[in-house]
Amino acid sequence: MKIAIIGGGPAGLYSAILLKKQRPKAEITVYERNRADDTFGFGVVFSDATLDNFEKYDPPSYRRITREFAYWDDIAVHFRGTVHRVGGNGFCGCSRRTLLLILQERARELGVSLKFETDIEDEARFADADLVVLADGINSRFRDKYIEHFQPEVDIRSNKFAWMGSTRPLDAFTFIFQETEWGPFIAHAYQYEAGRSTWIFETDPATFKRAGLEGLTEKQSADRMAQIFGWFLGGHPLLTNRSMWRNFPMIRSKRWVKDNMVLLGDAKATAHFSIGSGTKLAMEDAIALADAMHHAPTVETALQQYEEGRREEVEKTQHAADVSLVWFEHVDRFWDFDPVQFAFGVMTRAKAITYDNLTLRAPDFVAEVDKAFAKQVRAKGLDVDITKPVAPMFQPMKLREMELANRAVVSPMCMYSANEGLPGDFHLVHYGSRAIGGAGLIFTEMTCVGRDARITPGCAGLWNDEQEAAWRRIVDFVHANSVAKIALQLGHAGRKGATKLMWDGMDRPLEEGGWDVISASPIPYFPDSQVPREMGRAAMDAVKTAFVASAERGGRCGFDMLELHCAHGYLLASFISPLTNQRTDAYGGSLENRLRFPLEVFEAMRSAWPSHKPMSVRISATDWAEGGINGDDAVAIARAFAEAGVDLVDVSTGQTVRDAQPIYGRMFQTPFSDQVRNEARVATMCVGNITTADQVNTILAAGRADLVALGRPHLVDPSFTLKAAAWYGADSVFCPPQYLPGKEQIFRNSVRDRQDFDDLKIKAKPKTRAELKAEATKPLAAE
Ligand SMILES: Cc1cc2nc3c(=O)[nH]c(=O)nc-3n(C[C@H](O)[C@H](O)[C@H](O)COP(=O)(O)OP(=O)(O)OC[C@H]3O[C@@H](n4cnc5c(N)ncnc54)[C@H](O)[C@@H]3O)c2cc1C
Ligand SMILES: Cc1cc2nc3c(=O)[nH]c(=O)nc-3n(C[C@H](O)[C@H](O)[C@H](O)COP(=O)(O)O)c2cc1C
Secondary structure, three states, X not given: OEEEEEOOOHHHHHHHHHHHHHXXXXXXXXXXXXXXXXXXXXXXXXXXXXXXXHHHHOHHHHHHHHHOOEEEOOEEEEEOOEEEEEOOOOEEEEEHHHHHHHHHHHHHHHOOEEEOOOOOOOHHHHOOOOEEEEOOOOOOHHHHHOHHHHOEEEEEEEEEEEEEEEOOOOOOEEEEEEEOOOOEEEEEEEEEEOOEEEEEEEEOHHXXXXXXXXXXXXXXXXXXXXXXXXXXXXXXXXXXXXXXXEEEEEEEEOOOEEOOEEEOHHHOOOOOHHHOOHHHHHHHHHHHHHHHHHHOOOHHHHHHHHHHHHHHHHHHHHHHHHHHHHHHHOHHHHOOOOHHHHHHHHHHOOOOOOHHHHHHHOHHHHHHHHHHHHHHHXXXXXXXXXXXXXXXXXXXXXXXXXEEOOOEEEOOOOOOOOEOOEOOHHHHHHHHHHHHOOOOEEEEEEEEOOHHHOOOOOOOEOOOHHHHHHHHHHHHHHHHHOOOEEEEEEEXXXXXXXXXXXXXXXXXXXXXXXXXXXEOOOOOOOOOOOOOEEOOHHHHHHXXXXXXXXXXXXXXXXOOEEEEEEOOOOXXXXXXXOOOOOOOOOOOOOHHHHHHHHHHHHHHHHHHOOOOOOEEEEEEOXXXXXXXXXXXXXXXXXXXXXXXOOOEEEEEOOOOOOOOOOOOOOOOOHHHHHHHHHHHOOOEEEOOOOOOHHHHHHHHHOOOOOEEEEOHHHHHOOOHHHHHHHHHOOOOOOOOHHHHHHHHHHHHHHHHHHHHHHHHHHHHOOOOHHHHHHHHOOOHHHO
């Protein structure tokens, strides 16, 4: 077999090694345009898990690599004169140059032919090769040559960064967030061998410009960085090696394989440097390719298996890198945070590290985070314990005169079980049991302001006296039997009205018994849905009057809070999104125009709603569709509602158009809440695939939302909050007297269960290489 590999970086060399081990008789050649010891960059970083993989696949190169390593366990965050350290991270660094020399030596030893100073212009010269590996890096010539086939998507990120080195020793992966007269600068730094560390500097484009970095030489910009970070460098110089400032290209390719050619490493996909995974991904690609080549009968099927098997893992890493890079791009959002909360945000930015996970590794740090959170609550006038505070989820919150006992919320969830809009016994038991279960706030399902405002024939409403009495019964039950507050969500279905019950076909038009539907513009949801009537001023007035009348009824029922539903493609949302609003009058066109009617409705309701009670608005912060609402629009929408008197923005997403492309995942909507809260400076509630109390605490402690709503988890577990309180020992949680024996038991058992769980986790966690090295080098006397 003949294999040609274009590119002698980590991906190319490691694939040559693994393939040669598998097929000693194969003729394998690596073509590299540079000289053998030419290299850019300084150190590379691997996690312990990646090293375990290297050990399994090629022990000799693993041994040589790890001999050269610098290990560290801690992450240190420097911000506004403070430093917070968190241990147990298990990372190691090594010089990129050394890594490449080790891989070259190992490849040669196995019989791979290495051809340096050979720039490949055309792969036609490998017509007789069975396999051509395209490991030609981030600017891959061959990916570009077959651009139509590979379909790369290159997203050039806004921040500027430059890679430098230093002789400054470091004992932790170090993040320095530095205020300057021009704006914020960030250093990501780690040691990779004795007396050498990598320094990546990053800043936003405006700060870059203000700092006069544009057009400076490498040396001049290194001097400027040394000036800014001089207090930390302590006289150590900054070193350069092709250390130009650039913008990071986030690359994803739709296809990785063409005939017998395969893209590997940076050529196929990149991952932002803030999660230190570029070289790891490149070498793990080589492992995946070698595995596929080992098991598949032909090169063609091997390449297919490589792509199919590897894509999910790469995309997961890229997603984590995306979330992380966005955090760094928007660091100014958090610049006025308490330093410990800021450090918690740095640690948890990419979702892998959580509140519970940090409690296990760095309990003192989390105790400090809890204290800072409690102090903020106290600063808002609530009398909470700041010496031994409860976890953030169990901290109270006040909106106008409404005080919530904790920050867990039952999200609005249609039950499709009302008869002519009338809530019945099902609703009483449903809402009542969730209130007893301990959540601080319960939302009603979308409650419709008129018969024709319903989504389905089973939707609840509040447009007549009978419904008002039924809702009052529910509100009275909640108030009499729990400390939960209950919010009424009012909405109008718009073009998604007259559709089937969820279990009969979500959003599908009713076959019989339907009613006329209205919307901002006459665009049907599905091609075969009813075409909605475009609303004129008279229809708008009627809808506004209906919202106000229902709000007044809600006031009489005793609801504690009122929410206006402006999300998910329903009537008011259809005005806000340009995808559903194509009007040419004063209610269409600019965002300001599109918001005019929803704001008018909100303001009319606000006037009719008691001034001491809060109001919220639910928005879709993105349509997940080309040309639709995005996060920046959501900030503008939130600001407009805040000016009109909204107390909380309930940040959901999507469901505007049927061909949306949401990116699902754990807590997938939380970044939008984060953006709205910390840019528009309004209180937010986040929601969406949040399933554990650990995630709730992580979100709250990092300042990404003020309240956390859970929908589906509450459908199967009305006592979610009570159980979580037992886990965190928050015994101030409400429990009705009838259930106290159950509360005592779960609190007692939870202490033991939690201890057992923590012990198991600690036992199951392998020692990091840094810990093993520290043990091995410990002087005997110290034992
Ligand atoms: C300036 C810079 C500095 C970096 N520094 C670091 C760092 O300090 N630490 C770190 O972890 N990561 C660093 N990275 C990222 C890291 O290099 C990559 O994520 C990783 O090296 C990807 O490996 P690869 O084998 O896919 O690509 P590369 O390492 O880029 O290797 C591709 C190779 O292909 C060769 N090549 C390209 N075209 C041809 C051709 N037509 N013919 C022959 N040869 C060709 C190139 O010369 C190169 O050697 C840096 C990236 C850049 C751009
Ligand atoms: C069956 C069902 C009914 C829902 N009804 C409503 C509703 O009436 N009003 C609303 O704003 N959101 C509604 N939603 C959205 C939820 O409030 C919530 O935002 C969504 O389920 C995501 O949260 P989760 O992952 O915690 O379930 C509904 C969701 C589901 C699954």
